[in-house]
Amino acid sequence: MNNDNSLPQIVSFANAYLKFEFGISPTLSSYMLYDDEKWQSLITAGKLPNGTEGFYLPRTNVAYLASMSPFLVLNLYHEFHGHGLFFEKSLLGREMAEKDRKLAEMEKEIIGLDSLSDGILKLDNKHPLFPKYLEVRRNLEGINSHSYKVVEGFAVWMEHFLSKKFNKEGLFFEKQREMKKRFKEKYKISEEGFRKFMKFENDMGKHWLMYQLGFPKKYTDEILVELLERYYKNRFGNIVFALLYDEKPDSDIDLFVVSNDRSHSYYNGWLDIFHLQIDEFIKRTGLFDIGVTDPLFTGRVVFGDSAIVEGFKRKVLDAEITQDAINYNIKRARERKEIAKKYGHRTREHENTSVCSHTYLMNAKELKKGKKLLIQADLRQKYGF
Numbered sequence: 001m002n003n004d005n006s007l008p009q010i011v012s013f014a015n016a017y018l019k020f021e022f023g024i025s026p027t028l029s030s031y032m033l034y035d036d037e038k039w040q041s042l043i044t045a046g047k048l049p050n051g052t053e054g055f056y057l058p059r060t061n062v063a064y065l066a067s068m069s070p071f072l073v074l075n076l077y078h079e080f081h082g083h084g085l086f087f088e089k090s091l092l093g094r095e096m097a098e099k100d101r102k103l104a105e106m107e108k109e110i111i112g113l114d115s116l117s118d119g120i121l122k123l124d125n126k127h128p129l130f131p132k133y134l135e136v137r138r139n140l141e142g143i144n145s146h147s148y149k150v151v152e153g154f155a156v157w158m159e160h161f162l163s164k165k166f167n168k169e170g171l172f173f174e175k176q177r178e179m180k181k182r183f184k185e186k187y188k189i190s191e192e193g194f195r196k197f198m199k200f201e202n203d204m205g206k207h208w209l210m211y212q213l214g215f216p217k218k219y220t221d222e223i224l225v226e227l228l229e230r231y232y233k234n235r236f237g238n239i240v241f242a243l244l245y246d247e248k249p250d251s252d253i254d255l256f257v258v259s260n261d262r263s264h265s266y267y268n269g270w271l272d273i274f275h276l277q278i279d280e281f282i283k284r285t286g287l288f289d290i291g292v293t294d295p296l297f298t299g300r301v302v303f304g305d306s307a308i309v310e311g312f313k314r315k316v317l318d319a320e321i322t323q324d325a326i327n328y329n330i331k332r333a334r335e336r337k338e339i340a341k342k343y344g345h346r347t348r349e350h351e352n353t354s355v356c357s358h359t360y361l362m363n364a365k366e367l368k369k370g371k372k373l374l375i376q377a378d379l380r381q382k383y384g385f
């Protein structure tokens with residue numbers, strides 16, 4: 001049913017779709033097709049279970065596929081787009097791939113091969129490198145068994161994601177039934193992983209799912225708004241505006257949200273939401289709180305009316321500097337300093353809170369001179385910290 005000539009096109013359509021949805025697609029991976037006889041000897045040599053129709057090796061970045069399978073296209077989506085993307089671009093996948101390549105390097109050195117191996121090798125256990133090799137291998141095997149559900153769950157999820165887009169969902173469920181019959185208990189873990197991913201996607205959306213796995217975050221404003229909708233759920237409607245600030249490649253997504261809901265902030269390792277209730281926002285901007293004026297003046301509107309945001313900025317620029325504002329920034333500096341003391345020296349928290357305290361203090365100094373710097377970077381540049 002599959003003619004080999006159509007595969008490159010199937011790959012490029014799927015790549016284009018992933019690029020469109022997530023801004024990424026496999027770039028280092030390739031795939032290799034094997035006819036029945038060669039496939040059998042490959043899985044025998046690799047000690048893979050009978051009935052296996054595809055596998056992916058992080059060390060070679062190759063998806064190995066049985067060309068005669070009726071599920072070839074799905075296997076391609078699973079191995080090449082699922083595992084390929086995971087091992088190339090996700091945080092955990094990259095870590096696992098790096099360890100696997102290290103193993104391959106050591107195997108090469110122990111055996112004296114000059115190319116990377118993709119089968120199971122007989123290694124000389126008296127070789128001086130062997131203990132180190134075993135250590136890395138056990139470590140990787142530990143991660144493998146620990147992460148099996150995530151790694152397989154993601155690949156099946158991706159297989160389903162692409163099969164849905166390219167009208168192969170029926171075939172996908174047919175394959176699931178077949179795999180359950182073929183691999184019984186072992187396939188249950190993949191299936192459970194897949195269900196978890198489906199539930200997660202349903203609750204939090206596909207972008208949240210990808211970012212949670214540590215994939216590069218290539219977002220648009222629409223995606224940021226979707227993240228906010230997923231996070232705030234029925235409280236989303238209370239948001240007055242949301243700004244994206246502190247934009248750096250490969251860093252957290254920093255959002256500043258002003259809402260009618262009470263102030264509370266959120267951080268999950270990649271999404272940092274600084275959330276203020278509108279009255280508190282107005283009070284703190286009136287006092288030239290540098291922690292609030294900074295996102296206001298450096299951020300970009302991703303949700304809400306820009307005219308409203310501009311109005312708030314103008315208010316700050318027009319407002320008079322009062323003794324209250326100076327005292328307030330000094331008080332904030334002292335508070336931060338006390339908090340910094342609670343953290344151990346040289347910790348990230350200590351460093352951050354100390355810098356924050358200093359920023360408030362320098363801000364107070366400028367306000368005293370009648371100057372509004374409003375932006376942290378400007379203060380830091382002026383005072384060299």
Ligand SMILES: [Zn+2]
Pocket residue numbers: 078083151152155
């Ligand atoms: Zn798999």
